[in-house]
Every structure is written in structure tokens, then in C-alpha cells.
Amino acid sequence: MPTVSVIIPTRNRAALLPRAVESARLAGARAEVVVVDDASTDATPEVCARLGVRHLRARRRLGPGGARNVGLVASTAEFVSFLDDDDVRLPGSLDAQAAALASSPGAGLIYGRVLYGDGEGRPTGGSYPEECPRGDIFWPLLRRNFIPCPAVVFRRECLLRIGLLDEDAPGVEDWDLWVRIAEQYGALSDEREVAVWRRPTGESGQFTSRPERLHRLARRLHREKWLRLPRAAAAGADVRREAARSFAERESRLLVWEAAEGLKAGSFRGFARVALAGARMYPLGFGGKALGFAARRVGRVAAGKNLGR
Amino acid sequence: MPRVSLIIPTFDRPHMLARCVESALASGASVEVIVVDDASTDATAEVCRRLGGITYVRLEHNQGVAGARNTGLLASTADYVAFLDDDDLRLPGSLDLQLSLLEARPEAAFVAGGVVLADQNLVPTGETAVPRAESGDVFWQVVELGVHLIPSSVVVRKACLFEVGLFDRRTPGTDDWDMWARLAESRAAVLDERPVCVYRTPTPGSGQGSSALGRHMLAVVRHQSKLLSLPRALAAPAARRRAARRNARRRVADTLSWRAAEHLPRGAFRFAASNFAAALRISPLWAARPTHFRVLFRGLATLLAERNARASPPGG
Numbered sequence: 001m002p003t004v005s006v007i008i009p010t011r012n013r014a015a016l017l018p019r020a021v022e023s024a025r026l027a028g029a030r031a032e033v034v035v036v037d038d039a040s041t042d043a044t045p046e047v048c049a050r051l052g053v054r055h056l057r058a059r060r061r062l063g064p065g066g067a068r069n070v071g072l073v074a075s076t077a078e079f080v081s082f083l084d085d086d087d088v089r090l091p092g093s094l095d096a097q098a099a100a101l102a103s104s105p106g107a108g109l110i111y112g113r114v115l116y117g118d119g120e121g122r123p124t125g126g127s128y129p130e131e132c133p134r135g136d137i138f139w140p141l142l143r144r145n146f147i148p149c150p151a152v153v154f155r156r157e158c159l160l161r162i163g164l165l166d167e168d169a170p171g172v173e174d175w176d177l178w179v180r181i182a183e184q185y186g187a188l189s190d191e192r193e194v195a196v197w198r199r200p201t202g203e204s205g206q207f208t209s210r211p212e213r214l215h216r217l218a219r220r221l222h223r224e225k226w227l228r229l230p231r232a233a234a235a236g237a238d239v240r241r242e243a244a245r246s247f248a249e250r251e252s253r254l255l256v257w258e259a260a261e262g263l264k265a266g267s268f269r270g271f272a273r274v275a276l277a278g279a280r281m282y283p284l285g286f287g288g289k290a291l292g293f294a295a296r297r298v299g300r301v302a303a304g305k306n307l308g309r
Numbered sequence: 310m311p312r313v314s315l316i317i318p319t320f321d322r323p324h325m326l327a328r329c330v331e332s333a334l335a336s337g338a339s340v341e342v343i344v345v346d347d348a349s350t351d352a353t354a355e356v357c358r359r360l361g362g363i364t365y366v367r368l369e370h371n372q373g374v375a376g377a378r379n380t381g382l383l384a385s386t387a388d389y390v391a392f393l394d395d396d397d398l399r400l401p402g403s404l405d406l407q408l409s410l411l412e413a414r415p416e417a418a419f420v421a422g423g424v425v426l427a428d429q430n431l432v433p434t435g436e437t438a439v440p441r442a443e444s445g446d447v448f449w450q451v452v453e454l455g456v457h458l459i460p461s462s463v464v465v466r467k468a469c470l471f472e473v474g475l476f477d478r479r480t481p482g483t484d485d486w487d488m489w490a491r492l493a494e495s496r497a498a499v500l501d502e503r504p505v506c507v508y509r510t511p512t513p514g515s516g517q518g519s520s521a522l523g524r525h526m527l528a529v530v531r532h533q534s535k536l537l538s539l540p541r542a543l544a545a546p547a548a549r550r551r552a553a554r555r556n557a558r559r560r561v562a563d564t565l566s567w568r569a570a571e572h573l574p575r576g577a578f579r580f581a582a583s584n585f586a587a588a589l590r591i592s593p594l595w596a597a598r599p600t601h602f603r604v605l606f607r608g609l610a611t612l613l614a615e616r617n618a619r620a621s622p623p624g625g
Binding site for chain 2: 036056057058059060062066067069070072073074076156159160161162163164166167168183184229230
């Protein structure tokens with residue numbers, strides 16, 4: 001009986017897939033690797049056959065949440081981990097996390113850090129997140145998502161109490177799942193790096209290439225779902241307000257950063273989309289942050305000129 | 310390992326659940342009964358604790374029936390799955406019968422059987438509803454509502470479910486139809502007329518999902534456009550899609566008018582009126598046919614005759 005099911009949703013990434021599958025096998029000696037092929041039109045089925053990995057093929061596109069849900073139902077191990085087809089799990093990391101989770105029956109999930117990586121799966125320096133809160137992480141998670149999806153192992157049993165992934169939240173379904181698990185269970189964190197995370201860029205064709213959509217979705221979930229979970233509803237209005245404020249603060253900072261990245265990459269359209277969305281969603285927060293950002297920029301440029309003179 | 314998992318989503322119906330589970334346990338020789346308690350607020354948990362031989366799963370927050378079915382799938386270990394609504398019954402041995410039919414047709418995704426219609430107390434009314442169509446490719450019949458399929462009458466091959474994804478929580482009330490259509494889009498189905506379950510027919514006040522028939526049918530009509538945008542439907546000629554839309558709307562309008570007429574004699578004025586209004590919205594010309602008026606008037610006449618008889622008792 002395998003201890004960890006590794007679910008790898010994939011679509012048209014036949015060239016990248018073997019790396020992800022091999023890394024999952026090296027990460028867990030008794031891992032059950034399940035590839036959910038989301039109606040790929042490339043050589044994904046042949047690649048899976050060559051790798052000898054369990055391969056479920058959707059006939060029509062299910063989206064990342066739908067594909068992961070199929071993987072969840074099709075897999076059997078006590079612990080579950082998601083791995084994206086362009087990410088890499090580090091050797092032995094699944095076994096270590098599963099063992100830690102097994103020895104802590106009250107915890108629903110364990111997460112570690114991810115190393116930032118390039119398109120080849122090589123670390124480029126830096127890791128995420130800096131701090132790894134543990135224990136009751138429900139309120140911290142309502143402020144920001146500090147749990148990278150490929151760095152998590154969770155108990156399958158949790159889902160029998162909270163249900164499967166929300167297919168209505170493409171791109172944010174992992175955050176939503178962590179929130180719902182954290183409402184009911186404690187969390188463990190090992191401060192070790194467990195995966196390499198491919199940082200999305202404008203051209204990579206990853207879903208995160210359109211950041212404003214994710215932010216809009218996160219805002220909707222935060223307001224209409226997470227703050228209405230019984231645990232949040234039972235808390236005082238001031239606690240909820242504080243969570244909403246921290247969330248908006250963090251989101252507007254991210255939006256400013258992403259808008260600036262768009263500008264830096266020379267995509268005026270990307271910049272405008274993100275900036276407009278930010279200004280519309282968080283008028284004050286985004287405006288203030290953007291002004292501060294611009295002021296710092298101007299200051300730095302001015303300082304540079306002074307130095308040059 | 311059990312051969313088939315029977316998933317029973319339940320919400321606040323402890324008084325009906327015991328009978329339902331009992332019928333489920335007797336429906337097959339190797340059946341795993343999974344009760345998914347969709348965050349009931351009453352004695353459901355206690356009732357389930359007393360029931361032996363089941364897997365009990367309790368959701369903390371209500372997920373809706375599609376979410377509960379999906380959670381049941383997560384708990385299931387068999388290669389075939391069936392579903393049973395908590396107010397319906399499975400007939401003894403019915404799962405074994407359907408499994409043998411499905412195993413004989415390895416290319417088929419699901420098998421559907423006949424339905425014994427019953428009243429609110431699950432007493433059969435003598436009527437049955439059977440899936441009247443040829444086995445094989447039933448995609449268009451399913452999309453046109455031409456095959457009678459209910460969750461309790463179907464057994465699905467789990468591997469085929471993985472090809473089309475799980476139940477869609479975003480379409481409450483039509484998530485089961487959505488599933489059969491997606492399965493039938495690329496796979497064959499086995500249809501068999503022999504009855505396999507007992508269906509508690511909703512009445513205007515029974516508070517079942519489909520009690521508010523007018524609203525439900527409007528949702529059905531809306532959902533059909535989603536099904537008509539499945540790749541298979543889009544690849545068909547536009548005339549085929551138009552015909553499917555027309556046929557489904559006529560069936561829906563018929564059902565609404567007949568059910569209105571059926572309940573008029575019992576004084577369900579508002580039900581009848583909302584049904585007829587919905588029918589007119591869905592298919593104006595079809596709903597306004599003389600036949601429909603005739604049925605309605607007959608219903609009304611029965612009601613008035615009964616009222617008069619009550620008002621002037623014989624010999625009074």
C-alpha cells in the first residue's frame with residue numbers, strides 16, 4: 001500500500017512531464033504517482049506509457065481543479081500531494097513529510113518551502129515563504145497564502161470532512177483548500193525546501209501569467225466564502241475586519257509589484273490591465289502603494305543622477 | 310474488495326434514511342454502502358451510528374448534493390459506482406442485475422434501469438418510468454430528455470467518470486443530467502427496462518429538490534444550452550441542435566402541464582399556475598395547444614365537482 005499519492009495534472013507539456021514524474025518517484029519511495037492528462041493534444045499519452053506511470057486521460061478539458069479532483073478520487077494512499085507538471089519535488093522530501101504528518105495525528109497538512117527555479121527546473125536562488133507559521137494557521141491564511149502548492153502533503157481523510165477542491169476557483173483552488181483544511185485541522189511546517197517552483201513569466205503560458213484574474217477571484221472567495229466559514233462567522237466583527245484589511249493590504253502590494261513587473265517586461269498592456277484591476281479592487285490601498293512605489297523609484301533615480309554628477 | 314459502491318448523499322432526512330440504507334444493503338451481493346451526511350443539522354448522525362454495515366462520511370459544511378456525491382466517490386473503493394437519493398429505495402438484487410449487464414458491455418459507461426414510481430410514503434402508485442431507447446449511443450436522447458434517467462437508477466463504470474470529471478457543483482438540480490450527457494457524449498450506455506429502484510415522486514409541498522417544478526424546469530432548459538455546447542453537439546449540424554432544443558422544450562412543457570392538471574384537483578392552484586406560466590415561457594406555442602388546456606380544464610372541473618359534492622353532502 002503506497003503512503004503518498006502524488007497527483008500531477010498536466011496539459012500539453014509532454015516535454016516537461018518526465019522530469020516531474022521522475023522527481024516524484026525519487027521524493028517518495030512508496031509514492032503512488034497519478035498523472036491526470038487534461039485532454040492533452042500532444043504526445044502526453046505516449047510519454048506516460050513510456051514512463052510506466054498511472055495515467056488517467058480526460059476526454060474533455062476539466063481545468064486544474066477538475067483534473068486534481070479526478071486524481072483524488074482515483075488515488076488511494078493515506079496522504080496526498082499535488083505536483084504541477086513544470087515543478088520538481090526534491091529527493092526524499094515526500095517520505096520525510098509523510099512520516100512527520102503520520103506522527104502528528106491532529107495535523108491535517110504539512111508544508112515546506114519551495115526554491116524558485118527556471119524553466120529547466122534549476123534553482124535560481126531564493127526560496128518561499130520566508131516564515132512558515134504552524135499550528136492553527138486559519139487566520140494567517142486569511143491574510144495571505146504562504147503555502148506553495150507543490151510543498152504540501154495533506155491527509156486524504158480531511159477531504160471527507162470538507163469536500164473536494166472547488167472547481168469554481170481556477171488558480172486559487174489550492175489556497176481555498178488550505179483555508180478549509182486549516183479551519184478544521186492544525187498544520188505542521190518543516191522549514192526545509194521540498195520542491196523547485198517554476199516562477200511564472202509573461203511568456204511561460206502558465207495561468208498565473210494573467211495575475212489580475214487570480215486577484216479578482218481571491219477577493220471574491222475571501223469575501224463570499226472564507227469570511228463566511230462558521231469559524232470566521234463566529235469570530236468578532238473586528239477580527240474579520242482586521243483580516244479583510246490585512247488581505248487587501250497584501251493584495252494591493254502584490255498588484256503594484258505585478259504592475260511594475262509588467263512595465264519592466266515592456267508589456268504596457270499587462271501593466272495597464274493589472275493597474276486598472278488593482279485600482280478598481282482596492283482604490284485606496286493600491287493608490288497609496290503605487291504612489292509610494294513611484295516615489296521610491298523617483299528618489300532612487302534622482303539619487304543615481306546625483307551620484308553620476 | 311466490494312464490486313460496487315452505492316453512494317447515498319443525505320441531508321436532514323433521518324426518518325427516511327434507515328429504510329433507504331436497508332434497501333441499499335440488500336441490493337447486491339458485494340456492495341459497499343457509503344452514506345455522505347451533507348452537514349445535517351438533526352439526528353442523522355445518530356441514526357447512521359446505529360446502522361450497521363455502512364461507511365459513514367460526514368461533511369462539516371453543506372456541499373450540495375453534487376459535492377456530497379463527489380465526496381462519496383472519494384470514499385469509494387469499488388470499480389463501479391451507483392447513487393441512491395436518501396428518500397428513494399433500491400430493489401433487492403437490482404445492483405447485481407445491473408452489474409452483470411454493464412460487465413457484459415465493456416465499452417459502455419453506464420447502465421440505467423426502470424423506476425417504480427411511488428407516493429410520498431414510498432407506496433408504489435402502479436406506474437413505472439422506463440428508459441425507452443435502444444442501448445448504445447444515447448447522447449442525443451439524453452440531451453433531449455428522451456431517456457428517463459434518475460440518480461437512483463444508474464450504475465456507472467468509475468474509469469469512465471475519470472474521462473469526464475466529477476459532478477459539477479455549479480449546476481444544482483441538473484448535475485446528474487449533466488453527468489449522464491457527458492458520459493454519453495463519447496461512450497455507449499446500456500438501457501434496461503427492468504425496475505431497479507423506487508422513486509418518491511415529489512408533490513407541490515413535499516420540499517424535495519424538484520417540488521418547485523416550474524423553477525426546476527426553467528433551470529433544466531437553461532442547462533440544456535450548456536449541454537448543446539459540448540464538442541459533440543457543436544460538431545453536429547445546427548439543425549440537429551435546434552431539433553434537440555425544440556424536443557426538450559416540448560417535453561418539459563408537457564410535463565409541466567400534466568403535473569399541473571394532476572395536482573389541480575387537490576387544490577394546488579399556485580403550483581398549477583406557476584407550472585403553466587413556466588410552460589408558456591419555455592415553449593409558448595406548444596404549451597398553448599388545445600390539449601394542454603383540455604387537461605387543465607378537466608383538472609379544474611374535477612376540483613369544482615369535488616368542492617360542490619362536499620358543499621352539499623348527499624341527503625343533507
